[in-house]
Amino acid sequence: MSLATVSTGALLVLISTVAWREGAGDAPGGAAAPAPKNVIQIQAKEIWTAGGQRVANGVLIVADGHVRSIGGERDIDPAQPLWKHDGILTAGLIACGTASGARGELQDDTRSVMEAAHAAYAFDAHSQDFARALAAGITAVSIQPGPENLVGGFACVVKTANGRVVSPESTLALSLSAATLGRSTTQGGFQFGASEEDGLARADGGPESSARTQRGTREPTSYAGALALLDKLFARNEGPFARAARGELPVTIEAWDRHEVLRAAQFAHAHKLNGAIRGAPLAGDPDVLAALKESKLGVIVGPYAADQTRPSLESVKRLAEAGVPVAFALDAPGHAPEELRLSAVRALAAGAPREAVWKALTEDAARLVGASESLGRLVPGQEADFVLWSGDPLDLQSRVVAVFVDGSRAWPAPSAR
Amino acid sequence: MWILAASLLASLPIPRLTLDGDGDWTIHAKVVYPVSGKPIEDGVVRVDGTKIAAVGKGGGGDLECAAVTPGFVDLAVQIDTGNASVEQTSESVARLSVAGGLDLFSDEWRRVLESGVTTALALPADFDVIGGLGVVLKTGGPTLLAARLVKGDAVLRGAIGSQPSSGNNAPRFVEPQNFYYRRPTTRMAVEWVFRKAFYDTLQGEGADDPEEAANQAVLRRVLAGELPLSIQAKATQDVRTAIYLKEEFKIPYVILDYAVEAWREPELLKRSGVAVVLPPFPPDGRHDDGFVNDSYFLPLDAAAQLHEQGVPFALSAHGQRGAGASLADQAGLAQRGGLPFEAALAAVTLDPARMVGVQARVGSIEVGKDADLVLWSGTPFEPTAHVIGVLLDGKLVLDPRSR
Structure with a gap:
């Protein structure tokens, strides 16, 4: 099958807009086939590199999977x-913040602390979640342990094109959300796995928790107990806790209600941790914002639903104005990959600065998930993961034309030929 | 002494200040009730920044009202994170503080503030025998505890009776599956856990465990009289048990909270020197316990009886916030039961402040104290009078001019 007969609009755009300048012995559209020395040169109307820089009629040169120059x-x-x-x-x-390829596998409520657990060993690299994410222009995801464990273990950063784990210990997952206390939230009489309505449902889109089925099987049951246990773990000054306290390992702390976010930010500040809060729909609250700023944590928000409350949508604007880095969670497979860009556009519509929103999708996201050394920017030396868009990616009418990962075209799949 | 000082002050006219900032107010009332002194007719309270700058007689003010009282102090405000406010993996967690589990963003704070309560004691929920430390905080202001805190480690909270055992199971028929298969499951066992905690502390038993050592360090402060012990004790037998505990271990300072039936034991109360926090007055006098099938009786004259016996007591709303159920309403109901007005006012201001050791800052209208004030449309606690204004730390949080 030749490329020209593949009838997706995006692909046709690719053919019409991308052409060999010289015949290099490969068919049009065959960028995935290695060119000599694995060098690719792409000239685009505009290249968005990093830090808000845009190069008109720029030329991106990729060699051996990495950005050589722009x-x-x-x-x-x-x-x-x-x-x-x-x-x-x-x-x-x-x-x-996604469970791509690992639905239901990223937490274990038989215990509270799983500091040696790895999300990298829990996901299916061949899951359709990754192919779908790739088609939406997402080249890497951070697979994040769930909220039910006080210490959930290591998140990992994974390339969507090939399931390659970029970093198996990208961040340490902590949770100070109600879900981590979930197993013991309700007192009652005899319960043999009976369902409990314990008020865990959250008004602003918190995590769904299976914590309603059992009770009283593990500590902690309280926020004070959770803090005390974390303090004890960090006091041991060993393993991932020591690395986090030295600033070598970022943390991601689940916290949803404002009081939880405040608690998490204060905890991180006291232990000099870096990383991000996951959740915080009302991070724009002045007191929460002040605590976040002081803690130097970023915030991973979203995904934003169509009925997201105004204060929640406006939090990205307020965070950006305060200089707090933001990124967007995907929460796949419960949410479709297109919702990532949609969340960003919703934040934009609520007044967030364009540049901050774009960074939230790329370089700030890489930073908050501990992958900024290799991902998130188009600067020399970085891994050549990039997307060709039909227009401004923050315009929802713009489409993904092609996605390259590690310098090779990954979508549309070269095998489509 | 302070009555003398107040009357001296009262004789001095205070010049009216112009409004030159958020924290500077002159409040004129037909009657100012300082609590620490005699009521001042045609009185004025001047607020400078966050503090009371002057109290006396005088002309006009920025704010006019029928009466001014101090902001109220509720020792049982019950705005917490519910079960998440207390660590239940052990029945005794003296080392933990409710400070770690507060939700200062709750709208409930605003509601109690507008009812006139400006200072509150926050406690862990009563699902443990010894549930941890309580804190005294302002009910408004920034949503950071550090900004609102009046006193950390204000009391150690314990509970006697059926509530701390209500969720526990005895491993009779099945293998224990969770930590609610634990002591205590009865009143007697609750009391046993309580006494064991104090015995172990005196003996240093189990102190090689760092958490137990931390628990015992707190209990030692209680035994030394540095920290009041607040015990929930609703029924007569629980009131008696709490008093016996106090006497057995010579605990200097015990507050009986939610002491519905304390009025039944006047002699014991007097002998032991405990202080009492009364729950709200229910319409029919009956307090039914939702956790167990207990029912207790609180007559309308319970506060009057305690007052006559000379037992220190405070009124509380205990989480009730409906119309007619605020702390101020409790003072009105206590008056209907025969409590004199002055005693009713003190029972929602200076008396509770003294119980938790914050009387240097709040509880009365005195120069230098926090400018926490309640402005009334008529005589306080009368059914026809309303709270029309509230100042918290000199900040007008409920504006009488907009009423």
Whole structure:
């Protein structure tokens, strides 16, 4: 089957906008096939690199899966093939806080503390969740342990194109949300796994918890008990806790209600932890914001639903104005990958600065999930994960034309030929 | 002494200040009730910043009202995170504080503040025998505990009776599956756990465990009289048990909270020197316990009886916030039961402040104290009078001019 007969609109755009400047012996659209020395040159109408920089008619040169340079016409190596893209080229999107390929596998409520557990060993690399994310322009996800464990173990960063684990111990997952106290929230008489309505449902989109089925099987049952147990673990000064306290390992702390976020921010500040809060729908509250700023944590928000409350949507704006880095959670497979960009656009519509929203999808996301050394920006040395968009990616009418991961075209899949 | 000082002050006219900031107010009332002194007719309270700057007689003010009282102090405000406010994996967790589990964002704080309660004691929920430390805090202001805190480690909270055992099971028919298969399951066992905690502390038993050592360090402060012990004791037998505990271990300072039937034991109360926090007065006098099938009786004259016996007591709303159930309403009901007005006012202001050791800052209208004030449309606690204004730390949080 030739490319021209594949009848997706996106692909046709690819063909019409990208062409070999010189015949390099490969068919059009066959970018995945290794060019000599694995070099790819793509000229786009605009390249969004990092830190808000945009290069008009820029040329991205990729070698051996990494960004070699971003420049202009004069950087083009005539000996190498050149692709032209009549649109925008950006770094691949990074989705935080997701259970892609690992539905229901990322927490264990028989215990509270699982500091040696790894999300990297829990996901199915061949899950359709990854293919769908890739098609939405998401090149990496952070698979995050669930909220039910006080210490949930290690999150990992995974490439959506091939399931490659970029970092198996990207962040340490902690939870100071009600879900971690869930097993013991309700007192009562005899319960043999009976269902309990214990008021865990959250008004602003917190985690669904299976914690309603049992009770009293583990500590802690209280916020004070949770803090005391965490203090004890960090006081041991060993393993991941020591690494987190030294600032070598970022943490991601689940916290939803404002009082939980405040508690988490104060805890992180006291222990000099870096990383992010996951949740915090009302992070824009002035007192919460002040505590977050002091803690130097970022916030992983969303995904934002169509009926998301105004104060929640406006929190990205307030966080950005306060200089607190933000990223978006995907929460797949419960949410579709397209919701990542949709959440960003909803935050934008609620007044968040464009630049902060874009960084939340790319470089700030990479930073908050501990992968900024290799992902999130298009600068020399970074892994060449990028997306060709038909237009401004923060315009929902713009479509993904092609996605490249590690310098190779990953979507539409080269095997479609 | 303070009566003398107040009357001296009262004779001095206070010049009216112009309004030059959020924290500077002159409040004029037909009657100012300082609590620490005699009522001042045609009185004025001047607020400078967050503190009371002057109290006396005088002309006009920025704010006019029929009466001014101190902000109320509720020793049982019950705004907490419910079960998450107390660690239930052990029946005795003296080392933990409710400070770790507060939700200062709850709308309930605003509601009690607008009812006139400006200072509150927050306690862990009563699902443990010894549930941890309580804190005294302001009911408004920034949502950071540090900004609202009046006194950390204000009391150690315990509970006697059926509530701390209500969720526990004895492993009779099945293998224990969770930590609610634990002591205590009866009143007698609750009392046993309580006494064991104090015995172990005196003996240093089990103190090689760091958490137990931390628990015992708190209990030693209670035994030394540095920390009041607040015990929930509703029924007569629980009141008696709490008093016997106090006497057995020579605990200097015990507050009996939610002491519905304390009035039945006047001699014991007097002998032991405990202080009492009364629950709200129910319409029919009956307090039914939702956790167990217990029912207790609180007559309308319970407060009057305690007052006559000379037992220190405070009134409380104990989490009730409906119309007619606020702390101020309890003072009105206690008056209907025969409590004199002055005693009713003190029972919602200075007396509870003294019980938890915060009387230097709150509880009365005195120069230098926190500017926590309640402005009334008529004589306080009368059914026809309302709280029309509230100042908290000098800040007008309920504006009488908008009423």
